[in-house]
Each structure stands twice: as structure tokens, then as C-alpha cells.
Amino acid sequence: MTEAGADILECNFSCPHMAGDGLGSDVGQNPELVAKYTKAVRKGTHLPILAKMTPNIGNMEIPAYAAVEAGATGIAAINTIKSIMNINLKTYCSGPDVDGKSSVGGYSGKAVKPIALRFIHDMKTYDKLSNTPISGMGGIETWRDAAEFIALGCENLQITTAVMQYGYRIIDDLIDGMKLYLSSQGFHEIKELVGKGLPKIVPADKLDRDSIFYPKFHREKCIGCGRCYISCFDGGHQAIIVEKDTGKPILQANKCVGCHLCVSVCPVSAILPGKRMQIG
Numbered sequence: 001m002t003e004a005g006a007d008i009l010e011c012n013f014s015c016p017h018m019a020g021d022g023l024g025s026d027v028g029q030n031p032e033l034v035a036k037y038t039k040a041v042r043k044g045t046h047l048p049i050l051a052k053m054t055p056n057i058g059n060m061e062i063p064a065y066a067a068v069e070a071g072a073t074g075i076a077a078i079n080t081i082k083s084i085m086n087i088n089l090k091t092y093c094s095g096p097d098v099d100g101k102s103s104v105g106g107y108s109g110k111a112v113k114p115i116a117l118r119f120i121h122d123m124k125t126y127d128k129l130s131n132t133p134i135s136g137m138g139g140i141e142t143w144r145d146a147a148e149f150i151a152l153g154c155e156n157l158q159i160t161t162a163v164m165q166y167g168y169r170i171i172d173d174l175i176d177g178m179k180l181y182l183s184s185q186g187f188h189e190i191k192e193l194v195g196k197g198l199p200k201i202v203p204a205d206k207l208d209r210d211s212i213f214y215p216k217f218h219r220e221k222c223i224g225c226g227r228c229y230i231s232c233f234d235g236g237h238q239a240i241i242v243e244k245d246t247g248k249p250i251l252q253a254n255k256c257v258g259c260h261l262c263v264s265v266c267p268v269s270a271i272l273p274g275k276r277m278q279i280g
């Protein structure tokens with residue numbers, strides 16, 4: 001590949017479809033194998049090497065660091081997530097149905113983005129990897145998705161599923177949207193966005209637990225559908241009552257814990273985050 005003129009080599013240590021021990025995502029789950037294969041590739045090239053990690057693991061930073069120690073220049077993440085898509089309730093076969101049988105396979109696209117972002121965060125905040133370049137992927141479809149990966153420290157991005165779904169034209173839309181976003185934020189170069197979101201993610205015990213962030217109801221926008229009431233009553237803290245004539249919600253602040261379930265279910269954005277108040 002070096003002789004053929006490649007710019008970068010990416011080692012796929014993470015394919016979930018390989019049969020046989022020590023292959024595919026088995027490699028990415030085993031730091032010794034990652035190191036062994038990375039060293040072998042490093043011996044044969046002067047090119048930058050990316051080690052592509054599997055998300056079918058708890059702590060990606062461990063095999064990722066093994067790759068870097070063994071000579072990888074950067075990390076690519078994430079590959080697909082081992083999944084079963086569905087069960088056909090007539091045939092009892094999952095998809096894709098290959099002559100009546102299926103396998104555990106790799107899940108990708110929009111739904112995996114939060115998982116990809118979590119792994120990228122974990123690697124970028126791991127001391128020994130904080131300066132290692134990451135090529136981020138997993139569910140990128142739009143400029144917003146791309147900007148989120150960059151804000152968590154990725155300097156390079158890859159897209160697979162969205163291009164399969166919509167074609168390369170999404171890249172033009174992505175570039176246009178990204179340019180507009182960067183200028184609206186006052187950035188001159190995309191580099192200025194890299195890692196902006198990292199300091200905002202802290203361990204859960206460092207979050208402010210001594211205040212409540214109350215929701216604010218915008219009555220003029222409310223259509224009285226009752227979804228906030230039902231969600232709060234059945235899944236929350238029974239902190240909303242409904243006005244008899246209009247069906248519009250009234251908050252009982254003494255019961256509200258600030259979970260914002262009502263904010264997330266309102267179909268017309270009539271409930272927004274309101275005031276944060278100290279408690280105790």
C-alpha cells in the first residue's frame with residue numbers, strides 16, 4: 001500500500017463479522033494483539049498509521065494506547081456495534097435473512113452517534129492519549145454531527161452509512177453548513193473548534209446537585225395536548241396539574257425535581273429550561 005501511494009494506513013482491528021479467533025473485533029478487544037499487529041504494520045511503512053477501534057468493549061482507551069505505544073500515529077473510532085437488528089415475528093429470523101438464518105452483526109448510522117461520542121471523549125480525556133489524533137466516525141450525517149465530533153477533539157472525520165444512504169452529495173451540504181456555523185460562532189478556522197466541548201464533560205459527582213433547574217411553561221405556545229402532564233405523572237414526580245378549561249399545565253414547584261421530562265416531550269417547544277434555584 002505504501003508503494004501504491006497511500007497517504008495513511010488504517011488498520012481495521014474491529015470488524016464484527018470475522019469468523020475465527022484473533023481476527024476482526026477480537027483484535028480490538030485485546031491490547032496485546034493490537035500491539036502485535038500495529039508493530040508489524042509499523043515495520044513495513046513510514047506512513048501514518050491509524051488503529052481502528054471496536055466499540056464492543058468497555059474501555060477503548062486501553063487498546064488505543066497499546067496501538068500508540070506500538071507505533072500507531074492516531075486512532076480511528078468507532079467501528080460498528082455488535083447487534084441483532086430485529087426478529088421477524090413470522091419467520092423468527094433476524095435481519096438480514098440469509099436463506100432463513102442470520103448472525104450477530106455490526107450496527108452503524110445515526111443511532112450509534114452518542115456511543116461514538118462517548119468513546120471519543122474517553123480517549124481524548126485519557127492523559128496518555130490527549131495528544132493523539134483521532135479520526136472520528138459513527139453516525140455522522142450532517143454538519144451538526146460533524147461539528148460535535150470535532151468539538152470532542154477529532155481532527156479528521158469519516159462517514160460510511162450516511163453516504164451509503166444518501167450519496168456523496170451530503171458532503172457538499174455538510175461543508176456549506178459547517179462554514180456557516182463556524183462564521184456564526186466567530187471562528188476563522190475549523191481548528192478553533194477542536195476539543196471545545198471536552199472541558200464541559202465532568203464526572204457525575206462534579207455536577208451541581210444543590211440546585212433545581214425548573215422548566216418554564218410558555219402558555220401562549222401551549223396547545224394543551226397533555227403530554228407533559230402524562231409524562232410527569234406516569235414517569236416523573238407528579239409535579240404538573242392541568243388547568244380545567246384549557247388543558248394547559250401548571251407546575252407544582254414543590255414536587256418538581258428539574259428532570260426536564262416535560263421539556264423533552266413537549267411537541268411544540270412550549271416548555272423550555274427556566275430558572276436554576278438553589279435548594280437546601
Ligand SMILES: Cc1cc2nc3c(=O)[nH]c(=O)nc-3n(C[C@H](O)[C@H](O)[C@H](O)COP(=O)(O)O)c2cc1C
Pocket residue numbers: 012015052078079080107108109110112137138139140158159160161162
Ligand atoms: C456496510 C458496511 C461495511 C463496512 N465495512 C467496513 C470495513 O470493511 N472496514 C472497516 O474498518 N469498517 C467498515 N465499516 C464500518 C464503518 O467504516 C464505520 O466505522 C461504522 O459504520 C460507523 O460509521 P457510520 O455510522 O458513518 O457508518 C462498515 C460499515 C458498514 C455499514
